[in-house]
Amino acid sequence: MASTYEGNTQAYAVKSDTSDLTPWTFERRQLRSDDVAIEILFCGVCHSDLHVARNDWGFSQYPLVPGHEIVGRVTAIGNQVSQYKVGDMVGVGCMVDSCRECSACNEGLEQYCLEGMTMTYASPDRHDGSLTQGGYSDKIVTSERFVVSIPDALDPAEAAPLLCAGITTYSPLRHYGVKAGDKVGIIGMGGLGHMGIKFAKSMGCEVTLFTRSEAKVAEARENGVDHVIVSSDDKQMAAATETFDFLLDTVPVPHDLNPYLNTLKYDGTHILVGLIQEVDPALQGGNLVMKRRVLAGSLIGGMAETQEVLNYCAEHGIGCDIEMIDIQNINDAWERMQQGKVKYRFVIDMQSLKNTQ
Amino acid sequence: MASTYEGNTQAYAVKSDTSDLTPWTFERRQLRSDDVAIEILFCGVCHSDLHVARNDWGFSQYPLVPGHEIVGRVTAIGNQVSQYKVGDMVGVGCMVDSCRECSACNEGLEQYCLEGMTMTYASPDRHDGSLTQGGYSDKIVTSERFVVSIPDALDPAEAAPLLCAGITTYSPLRHYGVKAGDKVGIIGMGGLGHMGIKFAKSMGCEVTLFTRSEAKVAEARENGVDHVIVSSDDKQMAAATETFDFLLDTVPVPHDLNPYLNTLKYDGTHILVGLIQEVDPALQGGNLVMKRRVLAGSLIGGMAETQEVLNYCAEHGIGCDIEMIDIQNINDAWERMQQGKVKYRFVIDMQSLKNTQ
The missing domain is CATH 3.40.50.720 (NAD(P)-binding Rossmann-like Domain)
Structure with a gap:
């Protein structure tokens, strides 16, 4: 498969702190040398998505595409990428970058990066300052250092929430x-x-x-x-x-x-x-x-440990209990999540995004 | 020296929650087989003394003799005592007994005894239910398991606050x-x-x-x-x-x-x-x-570690900075302690008790 890439992205975004999600189209960045482009298949729905959508933590800017429990297939790779190839089933969790040089990063604790990690959505990109946008979308572009491999033994949809929950x-x-x-x-x-x-x-x-x-x-x-x-x-x-x-x-x-x-x-x-x-x-x-x-x-886990938990789950037959939804039902899902009425994690089937006008 | 013992004890006690200390005479218990009797030379003044005197923690009964930073000489020993002999310079800290059988006691963490430690004052004795009375007095009787040895290299007065502070x-x-x-x-x-x-x-x-x-x-x-x-x-x-x-x-x-x-x-x-x-x-x-x-x-330390800190201080030339007082000045000392006007610990010279009528 040729490693081509076209950045036009469909997503559901929050346009203001009303927290309603509506369709949005934007351009993902062009691939840097260490980037992989991923076609998103599944994205888990985390309570943090709602907190950030509503600006509960004070740093949100709009429009904002939530979602940090992302599983999909690699569709293109930058010219220095060594760990992943087109077609691989991969995951992206809560962070997409860090300084990569401090004591925390060197210990594999990128979530405690002394400069602060770059979160998967609503964070300024360290290179161009653009806001990161998350996984309620059909694609994402991320440095391979912040990508994990989804073991074959895991159901990809059930694996998505492993990346945060x-x-x-x-x-x-x-x-x-x-x-x-x-x-x-x-x-x-x-x-x-x-x-x-x-x-x-x-x-x-x-x-x-x-x-x-x-x-x-x-x-x-x-x-x-x-x-x-x-x-x-x-x-x-x-x-x-x-x-x-x-x-x-x-x-x-x-x-x-x-x-x-x-x-x-x-x-x-x-x-x-x-x-x-x-x-x-x-x-x-x-x-x-x-x-x-x-x-x-304790806050999520570092990249090495995120790979470890996926491997552990594959070995022990552990997946998240999920309820699959279409992206068109996301506002109802958020409402139910708030009420605790889900066993136990919503996962969005991103194929449904193709039905969005 | 003969290992004789006479329990008549002079002390300063709090008679009610007014927290004023006044002279009191009472009988210390007769020696049990594992007990040592100690002539108290010095007793440090801890903020806890004031808390308990005032019943701030709700368990105080009166009359009450405070003091749990006790240094003195062994004057008599029970017939099973093996670690100490008459004349030894010893210390008693914040506790005088525990169940001696639980996981905490077996780990040398008697202060976290699953049945609760017996504190040096204001605690019911595990054998006869009488209230323990502390070190603002001329003598104390304690099981050797809760006694520590004061190294020769330490000044006995400066060593007293090591037993708590x-x-x-x-x-x-x-x-x-x-x-x-x-x-x-x-x-x-x-x-x-x-x-x-x-x-x-x-x-x-x-x-x-x-x-x-x-x-x-x-x-x-x-x-x-x-x-x-x-x-x-x-x-x-x-x-x-x-x-x-x-x-x-x-x-x-x-x-x-x-x-x-x-x-x-x-x-x-x-x-x-x-x-x-x-x-x-x-x-x-x-x-x-x-x-x-x-x-x-963290709460004080176990008996083994209390011995360890004394040895450590002897080795490193560490003592507490103290201001020596006579027992007759204890009420003023408590007042100053409350105001933080002491560098940094009052220690009572228990010889002064002999001047009490």
């Missing part, structure tokens, strides 16, 4: 050395939480879901958890005092960490992967001090 | 593997903070003091810090963004952690050793998540 939950479990026999609590069972359950179970942990909703107990059991604690039930929470080694907290809105911290043993670790707003009600210092507990955060 | 700051530096070349920030320069500076310097770190007060800058330099940041100066704080590996936070009252967290590099660690109340203003989750930072707590 997957790596975000896998990385802290690895970083903190979670191991077989550990008692792990997963807080929340949405896109991230259900992946956390799969990973912790695959690592041999005894897994408990914390959920506010009695209605999710049976569903959690179907997902393979060993125990469920209804977090709104003070008695259940008290009965779990000092029983956990590790908590993976996927809740993206302010919540009370104190009752969860008290379920950790001494030296236990509570990891935030969803909460970037304030901790409310207030954290009690004593809940850390008196038992040498750790409260920490 | 010393071990509290040494333990987290060791637990988190702080090493030569690390950039360490010490927050606050009181009894704990000035020990943190000594330890971090002795470990070869580049040490910065964070202080609210411009007036402490010169004093900090005299104490050997490499840099001082006035934390109330937003410009100085901003200039320190992402520069520290480790923060040792000795501030015992609610304060804003967010500006400090932002001075940590990715993977940096902020340790609370003073704050057991709420974090106020609210912690921003993003300050942990976006840079994989760690916020954690």
Whole structure:
């Protein structure tokens, strides 16, 4: 196949902070020497998409094409590209560039780049300053250093959310050395939480879901958890005092960490992967001090680890539970995502974009 | 010397939550087989003494003898005691017992005993339920497992605060593997903070003091810090963004952690050793998540590590900076301690107790 490339791109974009998505056509950049062009087949729908669409984090500019759980096929490559060839099934996650020279980049922790990573959408490109645009579109152009290979054993649609929801939950479990026999609590069972359950179970942990909703107990059991604690039930929470080694907290809105911290043993670790707003009600210092507990955060994962999680999922038969939608239904999907009414990740079938006028 | 023992004890006690200390005479327990009786020579004055005297933490009962930085000589031993003999210079710190059987105790982390440690004062004794009474007195009786040896190279009075202020700051530096070349920030320069500076310097770190007060800058330099940041100066704080590996936070009252967290590099660690109340203003989750930072707590240290810090101080010529007082001046000393007007720890010369009628 010839390595030709034509930048005209169809997409769904947010034109203002109303957060409604509508069709938009724009030009993707011409290939730089280390770029691959990708025909997007699938793109997962992440809660961050909605946050940025609404400018909740203050840096959004419009028009804005969300989407950072991207899977597709390479259609063209720059003249220095060595890892990928036309036809390869590849993925692009939450970032598309970094300084590539700092201590973090050299450690394979590009997400903590000292200069700041370039995000897949709504970030200024490091070379020409243009805004990056994400995966709710039919193509994307990215440096091969920020592209991963999708193993053949993975269903490409189920693999898409691994690039954010997957790596975000896998990385802290690895970083903190979670191991077989550990008692792990997963807080929340949405896109991230259900992946956390799969990973912790695959690592041999005894897994408990914390959920506010009695209605999710049976569903959690179907997902393979060993125990469920209804977090709104003070008695259940008290009965779990000092029983956990590790908590993976996927809740993206302010919540009370104190009752969860008290379920950790001494030296236990509570990891935030969803909460970037304030901790409310207030954290009690004593809940850390008196038992040498750790409260920490974790942000996606580096490129090497993103490839690792894909390989891990291929090896362990892990995919994300998805509901496939057409791009024309994206506004409804966002509404349902906000209400938590999806099991557990929407993935857009980008073929549907061809039906857009 | 004969190993005889007479329990009649002189002390200064708090009789109610007014927190005034007045003379009190009571009987120390008769020696159990593993007990040593100690004639107290020196006792450090810790801010916790005041918190418990005032029942700030809700568990105090009166009369109450504070004091958990105790140094003295063994005057009698129980018939099974093997580590100490009459005449030995020994210390007793913040705890005098634990279950001795749980995973924490077996790891040498008695302070995190799953049944709860028995504190040196204001705790029910595990055997007879009587309240433990602390070191503002002329003697104490304690199981040898909770006694440490004071190395000859240490000044006994300067060694006393090592049993709380010393071990509290040494333990987290060791637990988190702080090493030569690390950039360490010490927050606050009181009894704990000035020990943190000594330890971090002795470990070869580049040490910065964070202080609210411009007036402490010169004093900090005299104490050997490499840099001082006035934390109330937003410009100085901003200039320190992402520069520290480790923060040792000795501030015992609610304060804003967010500006400090932002001075940590990715993977940096902020340790609370003073704050057991709420974090106020609210912690921003993003300050942990976006840079994989760690916020954690640490409580004193286990018995083996308490011996280790004494040996370390003997080896490195480290003592606490103290101001010696007579017991009759204790109420004034507490007042000054509250106002931060001590460099940096009061130590009571217990010989002065003999002048009490």
